[in-house]
Amino acid sequence: MREKESAAPAIIEAQGxxxxxxxxxxxxxxxxxxxxGRIFGILGPNGAGKTTTIRMVYGFSPxxxxxxxxxxxxxxxxxxxxxxRIGVCQQDNTLDPDLTVEKNLLVFASYFSMPxxxxxxxxxxxLDFFALKERKDSDVRELSGGLARRLMLAxxxxxxxxxxxxxxxxxxLDPQSRNQVWDRLLTxxxxxxxxxxxxxxxxxxxxxxxxxxxxxxxRELVRGTxxxxxxxxxxxxVLELVEPDQQARDLVTASSLTYDDLGxxxxxxxxxxxxxELLGERLGNRRRVARPSTLEDVFLRLTxxxxx
Amino acid sequence: xxxxxNISWRLWRVWARNxxxxxxxxxxxxxxxxxxxALYIWAFGAGLGGMVGRMAVGxxxxxxxxxxxxxxxxxxxxxxxxxxxxxASFVRMYYQKTFDAMLATPLSLEDVITAEVLWGASKSLAxxxxxxxVVAAFGFIRFPEGLWLxxxxxxxxxxxxxxxxxxxxxxPSVENFNLPVFLFITPMFLVSGAFFPVEGLPGWAVILxxxxxxxxxxxxxxWACLGGSGLEALTSAxxxxxxxxxxxxxxxxxxxxxxxx
Numbered sequence: 001m002r003e004k005e006s007a008a009p010a011i012i013e014a015q016g017x018x019x020x021x022x023x024x025x026x027x028x029x030x031x032x033x034x035x036x037g038r039i040f041g042i043l044g045p046n047g048a049g050k051t052t053t054i055r056m057v058y059g060f061s062p063x064x065x066x067x068x069x070x071x072x073x074x075x076x077x078x079x080x081x082x083x084x085r086i087g088v089c090q091q092d093n094t095l096d097p098d099l100t101v102e103k104n105l106l107v108f109a110s111y112f113s114m115p116x117x118x119x120x121x122x123x124x125x126x127l128d129f130f131a132l133k134e135r136k137d138s139d140v141r142e143l144s145g146g147l148a149r150r151l152m153l154a155x156x157x158x159x160x161x162x163x164x165x166x167x168x169x170x171x172x173l174d175p176q177s178r179n180q181v182w183d184r185l186l187t188x189x190x191x192x193x194x195x196x197x198x199x200x201x202x203x204x205x206x207x208x209x210x211x212x213x214x215x216x217x218x219r220e221l222v223r224g225t226x227x228x229x230x231x232x233x234x235x236x237x238v239l240e241l242v243e244p245d246q247q248a249r250d251l252v253t254a255s256s257l258t259y260d261d262l263g264x265x266x267x268x269x270x271x272x273x274x275x276x277e278l279l280g281e282r283l284g285n286r287r288r289v290a291r292p293s294t295l296e297d298v299f300l301r302l303t304x305x306x307x308x
Numbered sequence: 309x310x311x312x313x314n315i316s317w318r319l320w321r322v323w324a325r326n327x328x329x330x331x332x333x334x335x336x337x338x339x340x341x342x343x344x345x346a347l348y349i350w351a352f353g354a355g356l357g358g359m360v361g362r363m364a365v366g367x368x369x370x371x372x373x374x375x376x377x378x379x380x381x382x383x384x385x386x387x388x389x390x391x392x393x394x395x396a397s398f399v400r401m402y403y404q405k406t407f408d409a410m411l412a413t414p415l416s417l418e419d420v421i422t423a424e425v426l427w428g429a430s431k432s433l434a435x436x437x438x439x440x441x442v443v444a445a446f447g448f449i450r451f452p453e454g455l456w457l458x459x460x461x462x463x464x465x466x467x468x469x470x471x472x473x474x475x476x477x478x479x480p481s482v483e484n485f486n487l488p489v490f491l492f493i494t495p496m497f498l499v500s501g502a503f504f505p506v507e508g509l510p511g512w513a514v515i516l517x518x519x520x521x522x523x524x525x526x527x528x529x530x531w532a533c534l535g536g537s538g539l540e541a542l543t544s545a546x547x548x549x550x551x552x553x554x555x556x557x558x559x560x561x562x563x564x565x566x567x568x569x
Contacts, residue, residue, distance in 0.1 A: 021569065060411055061569060080316075080414045088412035094405040098329040107328070110321040111413040159413075 011036050011071060011163050011194045012057055018065035019052050019218075026052045028218035029066070034163075034211075039185070039195040041209035043202075045303050049218040050198040051091060054165055057196065058088050070163065084112055087156035091167040093148055095140045101151060102127065102136040105158055112159040119158070126154040130184065146177030153184065164188065166197040170204060182207055202296040212295075214302055221302045226295055234258075234269045234297040239276050241266040242287040255279045260301065269293065314418040322410065322423035323430070330431065341438035345380050349373045349446060352503075363505075366536025377448040378529035379502020381439055381457065382464065385432040386522055389465040390493060392428040393472030394485045400424075401476065407567060421563050425469040425556065432465030433458060449533045456532040460545065464525040467548040470555035477562035496522045501530075521551045 012034040019027040027049040034040040042050045055061040056068060059079035068075045070082045096104050102123060109119035127133045130150040135143065143151065149169070156164060169185070170178040178201075185208060189195060199205050205212055206226045214221045214229075222229060230236070235258070241248055244266045252259050252268055257279065259268045270276045276290055330337055353373025363375040400406040410420050436457055443449055449457070475488050499506060499513060500522035506514055517523045524544035531541035 058412055080416070083412065084414045090405075090408060090412065092405055092408070094409035096325075096406055096409070097404055098332075099325075103328075107321075107325050108409075108413070110324065111318065111410060111415050113318060113321070113414070155409075 009036050009072075010034065010069075012040075012196065013069045013072075014053075014057075014066065015068075016066040017053070017056065017063055017068055019049070019056060019061060020064045025064075026218050027056070030215065030218065030220060032213055032220070032223065034194060034196055036194055037189065037192050038210040039189055039197065039208050041205045041212045042196070042198045042215060043200075043205055043212060043299060044198075044215040044221075046200075048216045048303075050215065051167055052218075053215075054167055054196060054198060058086060058165055059083055084159065085161060086163045086165060087159060087161035089152045089156040089164070089166045089169055091171070093152065095143075095148060095151060095155070097139075097141050099140070100136070101132060101138050101140055101143070104140060104151060105155055108155050109158045114159065122158055122160070126157055130154045146173050146180070149173055149177065149181060150184075153181065157188075162194065164193055164195045166195065168198055168200065171200065178204070202294060202299055206295045214299060216303050222298075229298050230293055230295060231271075233301055234293040235271040236293060237270050237273050237276060237290060238293045238297055239268040239270070239279065239288060239290045241268070241283070242289075244286070248283060248286055251279065251282050267297065269297070314416040315422060316414075316416070316419055318415055319419035319423040319426070322415065322420055323427050326423070326427040327430070330434075337434075338438055341384060341435040342442055344384065345377065345439045345442045348380050349377060349443070349448075352376055365530060365534045368535065370534055373446065374448040374534065375530075376502055377443045377446070378533040379500060379526045381436055381443065381461070381533075382500065382522060382525040382529045383497055383502060384435050384439055385461045385464040385525060386468045386493065386497070388432040388435045389428040389468040390472045392431050393425060393469045394476055394479075394488070395482065397424050397428075397473060398476050398479065398482055398485070401567075402482070411567070417564055417568055418560055421473060421560050422556075425466060425473050425559070428469030428472065429462045429465030432468070433462045436461035443533070450535060453535070454532055457529060460525070460528050460532060463545060463548050463552070464521070464528075466552035466556075467521040467525065470552045470559050473559035474555050474562055477559055477566050496520045499523070501526045521548055524548050524551075 010033045012032070014033070015031045017027055017030040018025055030049070030053060042053060044050050052061060056063045056075070057070060059075050059082060062076065071085060073082055075082060096107065099107055105123040105126060106119050109122065114122070127136055130153060132147065132151060132154065135147065140148065140151065153169070170181050173181065182204070185195060197208070209226060211223070212226055212229060213223045222233065224232065241252070243264055249261065249266065252266060255268070255278070257268050257270055257275070259266060268276065268279065273290060280290070353371065357372035360372045362369040363372060365375065407420055411417060440449060440454070440457055444454070475485070479485060499509065499517040500520070501517065506517045506523060509517065524547045528541040528544040528548070530536060531538065
């Protein structure tokens, strides 16, 4: 793993990254590498430090400690150059409500000192790519959530960035809009753009991400490809018991399989459906469902189930 | 920390963004600076002027309407810049998250804040240009000295834009702006010397008036319009520059503390 990382040119390189607010570390010694041309996902519960991490990467929040390079450049001193080569799609809608859809793109291009003619061409391309052409003269306040998100993405791409940073790119969108966004992001990766994203949706992470880092309390919990993480932490399949009685619990405990007891539900992890057969027979006709395990199982297993 | 290292020419793009938004609704924006002085001059000149008689300005005597016209210009400069960099900047910063979006581009915080106050001062300048058309039509501005109103308005604009921006950095919610308006802007308007010579007030009030920037802007504008002591006008301009400079640094520092963490 280490060798593979050093062979490919790292777009983002973070070592021992720390961010403290009033003495409390929100990001606490995070190290990771984002290789070129991949989609890297940072996952974690609310307050895990995801947004703080990416804010440091685009030079919005100064880091408290550690090393952080983007394109091999130090973020503290070369932030202006770095920002001119990245695109950022923040979590909140930060579109300019005083400007139309098209003007949002053109004015944003001016912040990158892009020549007018080039900005015009690029704006046309992006309105096309995100199917916003018909809405180019609309007031951005009238856009639906899905359209606004697409415009945010279009705006983040105005400077033809080498790295795209997305903070929860599909939160609050309907399934159609989410799929549209995913489709565009995969197209962008195919064009060679590196993407760093955070998300709360495990299906999104599984669909998009080549590499995943799950963090909590500002630290890394695990890292790997979605398939690796699933195989390593929750096996291949899960048997979900609904409203288990004491006898069912005893049977599971006796089976020597890994499990999580959630009270109303009991999850048993195994590497194949065959491994669950014996236990399944013993459980008789109790309510249960066997299914392939998912990233969500990994996530909940590692970050706990309590609300915070 | 000095803001200079983080300032670039790109800040004019932020200024241009604000200017473009302003020009989108130019009809509405141009109306108050044109209508207001006409109303005041008519009401005060015709109504109060007859009772007050003539006022002394630098050894000459002028009608009451002519006397208050420079004060009205100064007050408009104050309102334009102060409003722009309090309510309007706060809306951009807090509700529209425009600054957040800008700070993901090669713009620095110093670029954004500097552009905001330069824009506030530019709005003051634009207001003065429009107002001057009306005031000059009444014959209350001498030329060519009257042209000094343009740089004075920009400078005066900065002297209200910068404290406005500082207050914006400190204020928790948009309602809180009522407080500085009530405590700072309105009393300043009354004791600025726009309507009567400040020297007639009790001693403590004279000192207070002379600390406040509007007194100085009024004095400088009155010199440009009607004549009087050039040295006094110059001293006032220097005071405005100092006032703007101090609050500029305070605004940048407070904004950095508020936005960058």
